[in-house]
Amino acid sequence: MHVPDGFLSTPVAIACAALSVAAVAAAASRSRALLGSRAVPRMGVTAAFIFSAQMINFPVAGGTSGHLVGGALAAVLLGPSAAVHAMTSVVVLQCLVFGDGGLLALGANVLNMGVLHPIVGFAVWRAVVGRIGPERSPGAARRIASVAFASWVATVVAAATCAGELALSRVAAPAVVFPAMVAIHVAIGLGEAVIAALVLATILRLRPALLNRPRPATSMGGAGSSVVLGLVASLGLALFLSPFACKWPDGLERVAQRVGLAPLHALMSAPMRDYAIPGVTSSFLATSLAAAAGTLLVFGLSCALGVWLAAPSRS
Amino acid sequence: MSGVHRLRSYEHLDSPVHRAPATIKLLSAFLLVLAIALVPVAHAGWVVIVLLALTGVARAGRVPLSAFVARVAIAEPFVLGVAVLSLFQGRGVAVFLAIALKSTTCVAAVQLLAHTTPFQDVLAVLRRARFPAVLVHTIGLLYRYLYALVDEMHRMRRARAARTWQSRRWGAWRALSSVIAVSFMRSAARAERIYAAMRARGWS
Numbered sequence: 001m002h003v004p005d006g007f008l009s010t011p012v013a014i015a016c017a018a019l020s021v022a023a024v025a026a027a028a029s030r031s032r033a034l035l036g037s038r039a040v041p042r043m044g045v046t047a048a049f050i051f052s053a054q055m056i057n058f059p060v061a062g063g064t065s066g067h068l069v070g071g072a073l074a075a076v077l078l079g080p081s082a083a084v085h086a087m088t089s090v091v092v093l094q095c096l097v098f099g100d101g102g103l104l105a106l107g108a109n110v111l112n113m114g115v116l117h118p119i120v121g122f123a124v125w126r127a128v129v130g131r132i133g134p135e136r137s138p139g140a141a142r143r144i145a146s147v148a149f150a151s152w153v154a155t156v157v158a159a160a161t162c163a164g165e166l167a168l169s170r171v172a173a174p175a176v177v178f179p180a181m182v183a184i185h186v187a188i189g190l191g192e193a194v195i196a197a198l199v200l201a202t203i204l205r206l207r208p209a210l211l212n213r214p215r216p217a218t219s220m221g222g223a224g225s226s227v228v229l230g231l232v233a234s235l236g237l238a239l240f241l242s243p244f245a246c247k248w249p250d251g252l253e254r255v256a257q258r259v260g261l262a263p264l265h266a267l268m269s270a271p272m273r274d275y276a277i278p279g280v281t282s283s284f285l286a287t288s289l290a291a292a293a294g295t296l297l298v299f300g301l302s303c304a305l306g307v308w309l310a311a312p313s314r315s
Numbered sequence: 316m317s318g319v320h321r322l323r324s325y326e327h328l329d330s331p332v333h334r335a336p337a338t339i340k341l342l343s344a345f346l347l348v349l350a351i352a353l354v355p356v357a358h359a360g361w362v363v364i365v366l367l368a369l370t371g372v373a374r375a376g377r378v379p380l381s382a383f384v385a386r387v388a389i390a391e392p393f394v395l396g397v398a399v400l401s402l403f404q405g406r407g408v409a410v411f412l413a414i415a416l417k418s419t420t421c422v423a424a425v426q427l428l429a430h431t432t433p434f435q436d437v438l439a440v441l442r443r444a445r446f447p448a449v450l451v452h453t454i455g456l457l458y459r460y461l462y463a464l465v466d467e468m469h470r471m472r473r474a475r476a477a478r479t480w481q482s483r484r485w486g487a488w489r490a491l492s493s494v495i496a497v498s499f500m501r502s503a504a505r506a507e508r509i510y511a512a513m514r515a516r517g518w519s
Contacts, residue, residue, distance in 0.1 A: 035449060044454075044455070051457065051461055058491065088450065096437050172403065180396075
């Protein structure tokens with residue numbers, strides 16, 4: 001999912017960079033207070049852990065292989081703002097030291113993998129697992145199922161926003177790039193979900209205390225920073241999923257026309273106007289139904305995985 | 316595993332290119348990428364000259380050409396995969412070639428930057444660019460412990476493979492994720508040790 005340079009148009013790259021800067025600033029809002037605390041080495045080593053975990057490939061159907069993104073898993077293990085921090089460090093280092101992902105596209109890569117993956121993953125995890133308190137602690141099965149489902153959703157959503165950025169940059173038609181990216185990442189997301197579930201199951205079995213202790217996240221960033229993080233995530237989703245949210249081709253273009261954003265419209269439609277998209281006839285409703293059915297199916301599978309992995313006989 | 320290959324970097328070499336100030340290298344890479352992004356499809360052929368020039372700089376920087384090409388090739392599946400999607404538009408072939416050439420050149424530029432800029436210089440630039448201090452610290456620690464953790468993960472995988480008689484598909488998944496889980500638990504313990512060591516040396 002590392003977007004190299006040469007794909008994103010400058011306005012899209014700038015918009016992504018602005019959103020990422022806002023998110024990272026929010027995650028680091030109380031960073032001065034953190035300097036000198038144990039949160040710093042913890043995030044550094046955790047970032048190194050995520051980097052090394054990302055290097056392990058797993059097979060996806062058809063001879064291709066995917067690798068872990070790990071944002072949702074990191075958010076569950078560390079809390080959202082620490083996860084944004086660690087994931088952003090990973091993406092920045094991959095670009096500047098290993099040349100993975102573009103310079104101009106760094107903002108977009110940070111947004112997709114460093115911000116949206118952990119934030120969306122954490123939101124889904126919280127929604128499914130319920131509030132974890134000392135008095136109301138959900139069972140292992142529920143946690144494992146939640147982390148699996150959250151990882152899958154986060155991977156698919158991050159891929160979809162990536163597709164949105166490419167579509168808005170006019171690299172490919174929305175109706176082509178969106179199904180292609182999402183279809184691949186629905187499969188990769190399953191791998192991500194299984195690994196996240198197995199990792200959480202192993203940690204719950206061997207060192208459950210690591211998950212129950214007060215997390216560094218609670219010491220990082222106040223309510224304000226989580227509001228900003230949520231805001232940035234929803235803005236990013238609204239902006240980059242909009243080409244697909246309305247009817248398939250060029251929903252945003254139509255919106256721009258109606259609202260009267262003529263310059264924006266000209267900017268977006270400059271390089272090429274007419275798409276010839278063969279074979280895309282599926283209606284919006286049918287696609288939505290398929291998506292809903294697929295999501296429910298994965299949710300069911302996640303629950304089954306959770307129950308199975310949490311069963312004492314499996315340990 | 317493609318891992319080792321990806322982590323081999325030539326940033327520690329010594330050459331005129333390596334000694335050039337990191338700020339200038341970063342800025343010029345950024346401007347170059349920006350300029351390439353703005354080249355219209357009809358004139359994309361000229362980008363070949365930039366690609367050749369970059370190869371020349373790689374030679375001057377003593378970056379082995381094979382390593383350079385191999386690292387650029389790692390990004391190619393994504394480049395070509397997305398470029399293929401552009402075939403479904405009007406003027407598809409021209410757009411495909413333009414995108415493939417432009418982004419390959421950009422990838423080469425970023426790779427060259429990565430191969431010829433010592434990491435400490437990168438950190439200094441980030442610090443000067445007013446990155447949040449905690450983020451710069453995190454990136455520094457990430458780089459410091461990255462190789463240790465990758466090595467550890469390799470050792471665990473090898474140990475696991477040596478002890479597993481026959482690994483079925485599901486078994487492989489379980490082995491993979493138990494390596495990841497144990498690596499996380501070890502990294503938590505390692506972070507505590509590092510914190511104690513940092514404190515003992517006066518870090519605050």
